Every structure is written in C-alpha cells, then in structure tokens.
Amino acid sequence: MKVTEKNGHEYRVIGTRPIRHDGVDKVTGRAQFGADVRLPGMLYGQVVRSPYPHARIKSIDTRRAQEHPGVRAIITAADMPALDTDAVAELGEGAIELKYASQLIMARDKVVYQGQPVAAVAATTRQAARDAARLIEVEYEPLPVVEDALAAMDPGAPLIHADLYTVTPGGGKAEQPSNVAKHIQYERGDLEAGFAEADVVIEREFRTAMVHQGYIEPQNATASWEADGRLTVWTSTQGAFSAREQLAQLLQIPAGRIRVIPMEVGGGFGGKIQVYLEPIAALLSRKAGRPVKMWMSRAEVFTGTGPGSPTYIRCKLGAKRSGALVAAQLYMVYDAGAFPGAPVGAGAVTALSPYRVPNFRIDGYDVVTNKPRVQSYRAPGAPQAAFAVETVLDEIAESLGMDPVELRLKNASAEGDRLVYGTPFNRIGFREVLEAVRDHPHYNAPLPERRGPYAFGRGVAAGFWFGGSLTSTVQLTFNPDGTVNLITGSVDLSGSRASLAMIVAEELGLEPHEVKPIVADTDTVGYTDVTGGSRTTYATGTACWRACQDAIAQLKVRAAQLLEADPDAVTFGGGEFWLWEEPQYRISLKEVVANLQKTGGPIVAKGIVNKLKMAPAFGAHIVDVGVDLETGKVDIVRYTAVQDVGKAIHPTAVEGQLQGGAAQGIGWALFEGYVFDGGVMRNPNFLDYRLPTALDLPMIDTVLVEVPASDGPYGVRGVGETPIVPPIAAVANAIARATGVRIRELPMSPERVWRALGGADQPASDDQAGETG
Amino acid sequence: MEAFAYAAPRTVAEAVELLVGANGSARVLAGGTDLIPQLQEGRRRASLVVDVKRIPDLCVLDWNPEEGLTIGAAVPCAQVAAFPRVQQHYPALHTACTLIGSVMVQNRASLGGNLCNAAPSADSVPPLIVHAAEAVITGPGGTRRVPVESVCTGPGQTCLAPGELLVRLHLPVPPPHTASAYLRFTPRNEMDIAVAGVAAAVTLDPAEGTCAHVRVALGAVAPTPVRAIAAEEYLAGKPLTDEHLRRAAQLAVEAAKPISDVRGSAEYRRHLVTVLTFRTLRAVRDRLAGGPAARS
The missing domain is CATH 3.30.43.10 (Uridine Diphospho-n-acetylenolpyruvylglucosamine Reductase, domain 2)
Incomplete structure (x- = not known):
C-alpha cells in the first residue's frame, strides 16, 4: 500500500488514503438508495399538505378520492394513535415531545405550518395517488400567522399551541401559555463589574435565515406491514434504530416488531434523523395490505422537512486594551418553527466556550412560529452563534488595532478551561489551530490589489463542536480466506465505512480491502445511535477497536492450540501470533482464521461503546473575498480551513469533511435562505433557494492539525460538524475588511451588500479607476 | 407527470x-x-x-454573406455557440448561448425554446434583439416574419397564435465596424437566472469615430425583454466616451419596468441596469477597438 501521509511510522493503515469501500458501487450507479426499492404489489403513496401556515381543520372529505381508480388506502390523523402524553422522543441529536412529533407527521385538528401533512393516499400508480390527493377536500379556517420569532415572543402574539408553557431556567413552568417553549440561562462572575472593567465594549445584533441542509436525495420510505403485525421499513435515514424507536412510539407498537433497513443515504447533515414519511407509509401499508413506497418532491423537502433554525442574536463583548475578554452578554432567540426544539442550548454553549470569559450571562429562547419545524443541521445552533461572537471579536480586534488571530490566541480556551455550563474541557487543540492559521502562507500573503469596483478583503473566524459519544455496536465475523466482516449499525453518510475498516485493518494487521464493512439493519446488529454529532469515526471507531481486542483475545486461544502452547505465552502484533519466549514459533492471523473449524468453530467478536469523553474539535478558517462594490456581489477567491482533527484516519475523507462544511457555510453566508410571505415559502426550489455550485467556490485548502483526543484510540476526533461553524463570520469579516461595512444579517446576498454599501444613494461608477466604495 | x-x-x-x-x-x-x-x-x-427535433427546417444552422445567419428553432445553444460565424459576427448571442443554464442544459436547450418560453429573463432574447433578429413563424394561414422584439408579449406569452410554430431565426449580416456584447447579473456564477441582463450592439462610423447605429436591449427588468430606446437615441452620432456611456446607462433605466420578487427588488434591478448597461457598452467599445472584452 502506498503511504502518502507522514504518520510518524506509528501506523501501517491509519493515515493512508485507500479507495472507499462504497466507491465502486457509487460511481457505477449500483449503490441501493431508497428510490431503488421495489417490492411485488407495491403501491405509491402521496401526502396531502396544508397550503396554510396556521389554520383550523374544519373537515376532511375523502369520498371522491376513495372512488378514484387505483386508490387502495387513505389515512388521516384519525388513523394515528392519539398521543396526549408529555413523553419525549429522543432522536440522538435532539428531542421532541411525542404529542408534537405525532402532529408533525400528521396534523390533528389544526395545521401549524405550510406543508404539514393532513392526509395521505396510496394507489397503484404514483399519478393515481397524486390525482387522488387532489380530490381530498380539506376545509380550513385560516388563523393569524406568526412568522417572526421576535414577534412570536410578544405577549399579545397569537398562540400557536394553547398548551405550551415556557420552561424557565430553574426548570419551572410559566403560568401563562406563550410561544416561548424554553428559556435557558448560563451565568458566571459579575457581569456589570466585568463590563465596567472593559476598555472597549461592542454590542451588535445579528439575524440568520432559515436554511435547508440541501441534501440531493429527497426523503423516501417504503413500508410493508405484514399480516402478522411485523413492519419492515426501507428508508434513507441517519439512524435505523432512531427511526425504529420513533416508529414504535408514534404507532404505539413494540420496537421488536419493527425492522428498519437503512438504505444508502444521499446526504443528511442532521436532516434525516426525524422520520416523516416512514409512519405514513406504514399506516397506508397496514390499511391497504400491500407495501407502500413514498418519496418527496423538492418542494415537499423544503416545506415538509426540518431546516436549520433562523435566529436573532444580540451579542455584547467587553475587552481590556490588552485584548483580554472580561465580559460577555448574549441574548439568543432561536426559532424552532412549528413545534418546540430549536438548538438554542448548543448555540449558547458553543458561543462562548471557545474563550475564557470571566463574567458572562447568556439568555437563550426556544420560540415557536408558523414555519417548518427545525431539525439538526450540521453543528446545530453553532454557526449562528459563531456568526455573532466571531464578528464582534473581529470588531474588537479592529478597534484595539490587534491582529484578529492574536486576539483569539490571547483568549482561547485550553484543557481545563470550563465550558459555559461548568464542565472543564479535556484536551483540545484550539491554540494549535490558531497558531497554524497565524503561520499559514495564506494568512500572510498579500491581498490582490483593488481593481476598479472590485475590492478585496481577508477574514478569519473560529468555532468548535463537542464530538459526541452515544452508543455503538460493532460485530466482527471471519471468513475462511482470512478476511473480516465488519458489521456496524452506523449508517455511512461520508465514507465512514472506509475509516472503520481501516481501524480494523490496522489492529488485525490486514489490508483495508480485506475488511468488508457492512451497514446492518435493526434486526441484525446491536443497538447503535444515529450517525450525527461527529460521533461515528470516534465512537463507532472505538467500538471497532474494542471488537478487534476481543477478536485478538479469542484468536489467541486458537493460535495457542495451533502453536501447541499456553494462551498466556502467545502475543499478537503486525498480523501474527507468536510465542513471547520463542518468537520463531509464529502463525499469521489469516492462518488462525482459516483453521477456526478445526480449533473449536467460528468466533464472533464484539465492540460496544456506551460512553466516551467529549472530544471537541476546534477549527479556524481564512477567507479572501472580492466584492463588486457596484453590484454587491461577493466572490470567494481563496479559502483555507484549519482544524484539529485529533488523528486523521482517512485524510482524504477528513479533508472532504472540511471542504464540505466550508462550502455549506459559504452557502449560508452568501446565498441561502427561505423567503417567507405570511408563513408561506416563496422559494421552495433549487433555483431560488441557491446552494453554491462548484463555480462559486475556489479550491478549499485544508490544514489538518493533530492534537490527540483524551479518549478513544489514536487520539481520533469526530470532524464533520466543526467546519460549518467558522465560515459565516469569516466571510462577514472579510467583507468588512474589503468594504468597511459590517453586514449582520444573512444571507449576505448581492442586494443586501449593495444596500449596506449605500445602495440607491450611489451612482454607478465608471470604471477601472474605481471611484465608488 | x-x-x-x-x-x-x-x-x-x-x-x-x-x-x-x-x-x-x-x-x-x-x-x-x-x-x-x-x-x-x-x-x-x-x-x-x-x-420538433426531427424536422430538418428546425435544425438548420447556416450563414451566408447575403442573408446572414439562419438558426433553426430546435438547434441547441451549444451548437450555436460552436458555430464559428456566431462568435465572429454575433458575440452577444455567443455569450448568451454559453450562459444559459449550464453546459448540460446548453447541449439540449434551443434558442427557439428560449424565445417561445417567453421568460422575461431569457438570456438569448436581448442579444437577438440587438442583432435585429427576425422570427419566421409558420401556421395554418402561411408564414410570417416578426422582429424578435415583438415575439414576447408578456411573461410566458408570445405573439404565436394556436397552431403556429416558430421555424427559424434570421440575423442579418452586421455592417462593418460593428460589435456587440451581453452581460447579465446573477447571484451565482452558473445554474442561475438573470436578475437583469443587458445586450448592446454598436456600429461605428469609422470616419467620425461616432456611433452610426446603436441597439440596447434589457432582460429581466420588464414583462418582456425591451429595447432601451432613449439610450440608443442618445448615443447615436456620439463617440463612445465614458461620459456618454454613463449618461446612456442612466437613460437605459427609462425602459426598465421591473417588479420586486424573490430574485431582487425593482430598485436593485433598476440599479443593475445602469451598471450593466455601462459595462456592456464598455465591452462593446473594447471589442470595436480590438481589445479584450470584459465579462461581468
């Protein structure tokens, strides 16, 4: 194998770049996605969605649809179990109260967002299902729409849920219902004294848009409810077990009766944890007695799934002339959409924890509005918070005449510093990342000269994500040719099969292609949490490592038989077992595996991870922008993403994560945002909801800093989420350096930049001489 | 479906x-x-x-020095862009053919379709207008020729009666000392739709160094692509100085009747018309001088 990465000769496989195990299937079109599922007698399902963001359902008449040719089943909320409990459905990366989860799937009595399902139909063809869906007559009584989160907090605002009482910081409940689901608070020190001590205090307001994960593959599900009550669901999900648990609770059937088969996933980014179509397809299948397949159009994906939370953040920071931060105050309003559950908690914690701030107070609010209910989106809550904090930090650096990286270095948290909720960080590499930025050629290169109306600027910003653990199970079985089957419950979103196989190959002394990673379903592998929270390579990777230790222990006994020695006399390394005392007596792992039948039969090894220490990953990005001062258009001309990745198992995959996160963050910064008119989305398509294309991005350079994590093998950290945290503020800071103007609302679209630059007041300038700006 | x-x-x-x-x-x-x-x-x-792709008349792509350029209504943009005479004589149209959608879209999309779909933002229509293109339309009552600027009658609407078919487009041979350009503004660099677009074609009087003939057409800022008559009239007989270009750019706004929508406000679109008209005319001037032409 070609080793392209210097890895200090510690590892044979870790740090190399083998071809992904799913690569051939993906590039030849043979990978099986949800859209490829076809079952005998299969029907097609179609959801009927509310055109109103807020309305009472007066009646639903399905008679005409029932008579439409080909229709086999129609369901409404009446077909779903009524769930009026206060129970909470844990999603692995977020949670939702069960009664709300049920209404999210199918409206009962009233609709609270445009696109909310009110009925569904299954028919023999997709067109028949669509035609029948149009024949379902729903009578609505429109109610006042609450579109904006700040307006929703007004005591006089119309109530979206009559039974919603604010959970207060102490854990109590407000006496009057409101649209504020939760108020959280973190405090330390003496805020007033802190600000009094500051030489510079800057307070700013920030607004971010509702944004969608933008995965290419729309949500889909095929369900087959058998006559004996077993339910099988094929779906595009980040977590088969989470989907099973949600189905069990929503449908009120035992989890053991449900088998969820995760198909290949065409992008998730947090948006494919919550189930949407799965329970609907299941109920249609039960009613029709045949399998039912469903998938969403892009418009349905935009309005009927869970985007990222739009926010309003007020951020006030105070610093000494030396640059030392002394006080911070944050007021954070996170819009949850139609049901409680905005990621304001993670937003609050990620906002200030990167820095040592002796005195602070954070107030965060989880607010409901008549918009799609938000879900996780890559580092949920953190990009919004970093946009605010990292922009104000840049302004502080500017006003102190300090280099913005030096300012961050002066205040950066290190091992032992506490997160805002009090827990100390274990080993982190924030300082190392900032030093790598400071010393990087990009950071020290001269900017392009201004050309006519094109002005250039450079920005930096930082951010982090926790790096979670949760639960993973890995099973290893062995084939007679010495190859290993790696059976995991971790759905592969980003090539994690390759990284997991590399860990097994490293430990067992095999080549990566000799390990066959298999993503199993809920009937065939032990419980495993979702692929999310940057946990898969870290936690499931640790489970792989443990499974290998189990396998080695078991194989050692067999090796001892074959070497005619006591197991305690046998040791293992580099793919071979040998005798401690007499190293000339040795046998390869492959040989031991080939002889398993003779030495006692097959073995199965397992690795289970239930709790690892947090392994936070810090990143900082450098970006150069060119701004057309006449049109307001911003071009990204150079980009470098630096991140502490602990240990890069498969550097190409890690670099891809950094590049992908940066690309998505640039999308938030410059292009993306739901446009609402009275709660109705005006741009539910990829033409007017703009994701950046390849032509809108330069090559995104990456620097992998490797500060080992405190737990798990090799020092590995989860890397997927951090890279979406810094880009927005980095771009905003670069625009400010290019133009002298700070933009604090997303997206920083050409028209918004043009207006910020003076907009209509400015005559068009003439030319290369550059008279504007 | x-x-x-x-x-x-x-x-x-x-x-x-x-x-x-x-x-x-x-x-x-x-x-x-x-x-x-x-x-x-x-x-x-x-x-x-x-x-209509199997009808030979709709797949013609031909040039001759008397009649100029003939483009069958079904000819894809990529083929038009690759036709050497197009880049040489009709650079504004060439640019449009390389901007519509993406490379994949350009391999399928036809100029006839771009015109008959009658989107106000259609990239090829302002260039066709400044090149004085005519549409040849055949129906049950026979064949008629209509200036392209009169084909679109509103968003999604054309002058074609039910039963009529756009067969081909004719672009006359440009006089000597003519150059053209098309610039559009999109937030994204590809796979996007013009928030505003401006095409211009100028024929110089080489003896005087002034504009003998000027056409300026705007896209995406009115219910149909429109000519900026005031700007054209102003420039006629004048040299292409920065000052004149700037004034023409301001006058071009008079023809714009934009709406505000998710792609941009009316105010921003009017502003873009001035910026783009200036830059387009400057690109034309550069081409007339034999220099490199700017793209926005």
Whole structure:
C-alpha cells in the first residue's frame, strides 16, 4: 500500500488514503438508495399538505378520492394513535415531545405550518395517488400567522399551541401559555463589574435565515406491514434504530416488531434523523395490505422537512486594551418553527466556550412560529452563534488595532478551561489551530490589489463542536480466506465505512480491502445511535477497536492450540501470533482464521461503546473575498480551513469533511435562505433557494492539525460538524475588511451588500479607476 | 407527470397540422429544458407534446454573406455557440448561448425554446434583439416574419397564435465596424437566472469615430425583454466616451419596468441596469477597438 501521509511510522493503515469501500458501487450507479426499492404489489403513496401556515381543520372529505381508480388506502390523523402524553422522543441529536412529533407527521385538528401533512393516499400508480390527493377536500379556517420569532415572543402574539408553557431556567413552568417553549440561562462572575472593567465594549445584533441542509436525495420510505403485525421499513435515514424507536412510539407498537433497513443515504447533515414519511407509509401499508413506497418532491423537502433554525442574536463583548475578554452578554432567540426544539442550548454553549470569559450571562429562547419545524443541521445552533461572537471579536480586534488571530490566541480556551455550563474541557487543540492559521502562507500573503469596483478583503473566524459519544455496536465475523466482516449499525453518510475498516485493518494487521464493512439493519446488529454529532469515526471507531481486542483475545486461544502452547505465552502484533519466549514459533492471523473449524468453530467478536469523553474539535478558517462594490456581489477567491482533527484516519475523507462544511457555510453566508410571505415559502426550489455550485467556490485548502483526543484510540476526533461553524463570520469579516461595512444579517446576498454599501444613494461608477466604495 | 400524447413529425406542415388539431392544448418540445420541468411540476399542461427535433427546417444552422445567419428553432445553444460565424459576427448571442443554464442544459436547450418560453429573463432574447433578429413563424394561414422584439408579449406569452410554430431565426449580416456584447447579473456564477441582463450592439462610423447605429436591449427588468430606446437615441452620432456611456446607462433605466420578487427588488434591478448597461457598452467599445472584452 502506498503511504502518502507522514504518520510518524506509528501506523501501517491509519493515515493512508485507500479507495472507499462504497466507491465502486457509487460511481457505477449500483449503490441501493431508497428510490431503488421495489417490492411485488407495491403501491405509491402521496401526502396531502396544508397550503396554510396556521389554520383550523374544519373537515376532511375523502369520498371522491376513495372512488378514484387505483386508490387502495387513505389515512388521516384519525388513523394515528392519539398521543396526549408529555413523553419525549429522543432522536440522538435532539428531542421532541411525542404529542408534537405525532402532529408533525400528521396534523390533528389544526395545521401549524405550510406543508404539514393532513392526509395521505396510496394507489397503484404514483399519478393515481397524486390525482387522488387532489380530490381530498380539506376545509380550513385560516388563523393569524406568526412568522417572526421576535414577534412570536410578544405577549399579545397569537398562540400557536394553547398548551405550551415556557420552561424557565430553574426548570419551572410559566403560568401563562406563550410561544416561548424554553428559556435557558448560563451565568458566571459579575457581569456589570466585568463590563465596567472593559476598555472597549461592542454590542451588535445579528439575524440568520432559515436554511435547508440541501441534501440531493429527497426523503423516501417504503413500508410493508405484514399480516402478522411485523413492519419492515426501507428508508434513507441517519439512524435505523432512531427511526425504529420513533416508529414504535408514534404507532404505539413494540420496537421488536419493527425492522428498519437503512438504505444508502444521499446526504443528511442532521436532516434525516426525524422520520416523516416512514409512519405514513406504514399506516397506508397496514390499511391497504400491500407495501407502500413514498418519496418527496423538492418542494415537499423544503416545506415538509426540518431546516436549520433562523435566529436573532444580540451579542455584547467587553475587552481590556490588552485584548483580554472580561465580559460577555448574549441574548439568543432561536426559532424552532412549528413545534418546540430549536438548538438554542448548543448555540449558547458553543458561543462562548471557545474563550475564557470571566463574567458572562447568556439568555437563550426556544420560540415557536408558523414555519417548518427545525431539525439538526450540521453543528446545530453553532454557526449562528459563531456568526455573532466571531464578528464582534473581529470588531474588537479592529478597534484595539490587534491582529484578529492574536486576539483569539490571547483568549482561547485550553484543557481545563470550563465550558459555559461548568464542565472543564479535556484536551483540545484550539491554540494549535490558531497558531497554524497565524503561520499559514495564506494568512500572510498579500491581498490582490483593488481593481476598479472590485475590492478585496481577508477574514478569519473560529468555532468548535463537542464530538459526541452515544452508543455503538460493532460485530466482527471471519471468513475462511482470512478476511473480516465488519458489521456496524452506523449508517455511512461520508465514507465512514472506509475509516472503520481501516481501524480494523490496522489492529488485525490486514489490508483495508480485506475488511468488508457492512451497514446492518435493526434486526441484525446491536443497538447503535444515529450517525450525527461527529460521533461515528470516534465512537463507532472505538467500538471497532474494542471488537478487534476481543477478536485478538479469542484468536489467541486458537493460535495457542495451533502453536501447541499456553494462551498466556502467545502475543499478537503486525498480523501474527507468536510465542513471547520463542518468537520463531509464529502463525499469521489469516492462518488462525482459516483453521477456526478445526480449533473449536467460528468466533464472533464484539465492540460496544456506551460512553466516551467529549472530544471537541476546534477549527479556524481564512477567507479572501472580492466584492463588486457596484453590484454587491461577493466572490470567494481563496479559502483555507484549519482544524484539529485529533488523528486523521482517512485524510482524504477528513479533508472532504472540511471542504464540505466550508462550502455549506459559504452557502449560508452568501446565498441561502427561505423567503417567507405570511408563513408561506416563496422559494421552495433549487433555483431560488441557491446552494453554491462548484463555480462559486475556489479550491478549499485544508490544514489538518493533530492534537490527540483524551479518549478513544489514536487520539481520533469526530470532524464533520466543526467546519460549518467558522465560515459565516469569516466571510462577514472579510467583507468588512474589503468594504468597511459590517453586514449582520444573512444571507449576505448581492442586494443586501449593495444596500449596506449605500445602495440607491450611489451612482454607478465608471470604471477601472474605481471611484465608488 | 400527467399522461400526454407524443408526436415527432418530420415536416413543418405535419407539425402545424398537429398543433392546429390540438386546439391550443399542444406544447412544442425541442430541448425540453423548460417544458419537461413545467409538465412535471404541473406548471403547464399538455394533451399533446410535439417533438420538433426531427424536422430538418428546425435544425438548420447556416450563414451566408447575403442573408446572414439562419438558426433553426430546435438547434441547441451549444451548437450555436460552436458555430464559428456566431462568435465572429454575433458575440452577444455567443455569450448568451454559453450562459444559459449550464453546459448540460446548453447541449439540449434551443434558442427557439428560449424565445417561445417567453421568460422575461431569457438570456438569448436581448442579444437577438440587438442583432435585429427576425422570427419566421409558420401556421395554418402561411408564414410570417416578426422582429424578435415583438415575439414576447408578456411573461410566458408570445405573439404565436394556436397552431403556429416558430421555424427559424434570421440575423442579418452586421455592417462593418460593428460589435456587440451581453452581460447579465446573477447571484451565482452558473445554474442561475438573470436578475437583469443587458445586450448592446454598436456600429461605428469609422470616419467620425461616432456611433452610426446603436441597439440596447434589457432582460429581466420588464414583462418582456425591451429595447432601451432613449439610450440608443442618445448615443447615436456620439463617440463612445465614458461620459456618454454613463449618461446612456442612466437613460437605459427609462425602459426598465421591473417588479420586486424573490430574485431582487425593482430598485436593485433598476440599479443593475445602469451598471450593466455601462459595462456592456464598455465591452462593446473594447471589442470595436480590438481589445479584450470584459465579462461581468
């Protein structure tokens, strides 16, 4: 194998770049996605969605649809179990109260967002299902729409849920219902004294848009409810077990009766944890007695799934002339959409924890509005918070005449510093990342000269994500040719099969292609949490490592038989077992595996991870922008993403994560945002909801800093989420350096930049001489 | 997608007969880059889809020094862009053909479709207008020639009567000392739709160094692509100085009647008209001087 990465000769496989195990299937079109599922007698399902963001359902008449040719089943909320409990459905990366989860799937009595399902139909063809869906007559009584989160907090605002009482910081409940689901608070020190001590205090307001994960593959599900009550669901999900648990609770059937088969996933980014179509397809299948397949159009994906939370953040920071931060105050309003559950908690914690701030107070609010209910989106809550904090930090650096990286270095948290909720960080590499930025050629290169109306600027910003653990199970079985089957419950979103196989190959002394990673379903592998929270390579990777230790222990006994020695006399390394005392007596792992039948039969090894220490990953990005001062258009001309990745198992995959996160963050910064008119989305398509294309991005350079994590093998950290945290503020800071103007609302679209630059007041300038700006 | 009948006639006469028979419920298919998504999403309906790509008259791409350029209505943009005379004589049109959609879209999308879809933002229409293109339209009553600037009558609407078919486009040979350019503004660099677009063609009087003939056309800032007559008249007889270009750019706004929508406010679009008109005219001036032409 070609080793392209210097890895200090510690590892044979870790740090190399083998071809992904799913690569051939993906590039030849043979990978099986949800859209490829076809079952005998299969029907097609179609959801009927509310055109109103807020309305009472007066009646639903399905008679005409029932008579439409080909229709086999129609369901409404009446077909779903009524769930009026206060129970909470844990999603692995977020949670939702069960009664709300049920209404999210199918409206009962009233609709609270445009696109909310009110009925569904299954028919023999997709067109028949669509035609029948149009024949379902729903009578609505429109109610006042609450579109904006700040307006929703007004005591006089119309109530979206009559039974919603604010959970207060102490854990109590407000006496009057409101649209504020939760108020959280973190405090330390003496805020007033802190600000009094500051030489510079800057307070700013920030607004971010509702944004969608933008995965290419729309949500889909095929369900087959058998006559004996077993339910099988094929779906595009980040977590088969989470989907099973949600189905069990929503449908009120035992989890053991449900088998969820995760198909290949065409992008998730947090948006494919919550189930949407799965329970609907299941109920249609039960009613029709045949399998039912469903998938969403892009418009349905935009309005009927869970985007990222739009926010309003007020951020006030105070610093000494030396640059030392002394006080911070944050007021954070996170819009949850139609049901409680905005990621304001993670937003609050990620906002200030990167820095040592002796005195602070954070107030965060989880607010409901008549918009799609938000879900996780890559580092949920953190990009919004970093946009605010990292922009104000840049302004502080500017006003102190300090280099913005030096300012961050002066205040950066290190091992032992506490997160805002009090827990100390274990080993982190924030300082190392900032030093790598400071010393990087990009950071020290001269900017392009201004050309006519094109002005250039450079920005930096930082951010982090926790790096979670949760639960993973890995099973290893062995084939007679010495190859290993790696059976995991971790759905592969980003090539994690390759990284997991590399860990097994490293430990067992095999080549990566000799390990066959298999993503199993809920009937065939032990419980495993979702692929999310940057946990898969870290936690499931640790489970792989443990499974290998189990396998080695078991194989050692067999090796001892074959070497005619006591197991305690046998040791293992580099793919071979040998005798401690007499190293000339040795046998390869492959040989031991080939002889398993003779030495006692097959073995199965397992690795289970239930709790690892947090392994936070810090990143900082450098970006150069060119701004057309006449049109307001911003071009990204150079980009470098630096991140502490602990240990890069498969550097190409890690670099891809950094590049992908940066690309998505640039999308938030410059292009993306739901446009609402009275709660109705005006741009539910990829033409007017703009994701950046390849032509809108330069090559995104990456620097992998490797500060080992405190737990798990090799020092590995989860890397997927951090890279979406810094880009927005980095771009905003670069625009400010290019133009002298700070933009604090997303997206920083050409028209918004043009207006910020003076907009209509400015005559068009003439030319290369550059008279504007 | 709802079911529809499909026909692929071999002659213009057959196509017209099919269109007449469908009584306005037929749709013409060339590249299908607009029609198929519209049918899939239910934004347009069709009882019959008439595929015109097998009609030789609609696939012509020809140039001769007397009549100029003939482009069959079904010829894809990529083919038009690759035709050497197009880049040489009709640079504004060449630019548009390389901007529409993406490379994949350009391999399918036709200029005829771009015109008949009648989107106010259609990239090829302002260049066709400044190149004085005419549309040749055949229907049950015979064949007529219509200036391209009169084809679009509103968003999604054309002067074509039910049963009529756009057969080809004619672009006259530009006089000597002529250059043209097209610039559009999009937030993204590809796969996007113009928030505003400006095409200009200028013929110089080489003796005087002044504009003998000027055409300026705007896209995406009115219900149809429009000519900026005030700007054209102002520049006529004047040299292309920065000062004159700046004034013409301001006058071009008079022709703009933009709406505010998710792609941009009316105010921003008017502003873009001034910026783009100036930059387009400057690019034309650079081309007339034999220098490199700027792209926005």
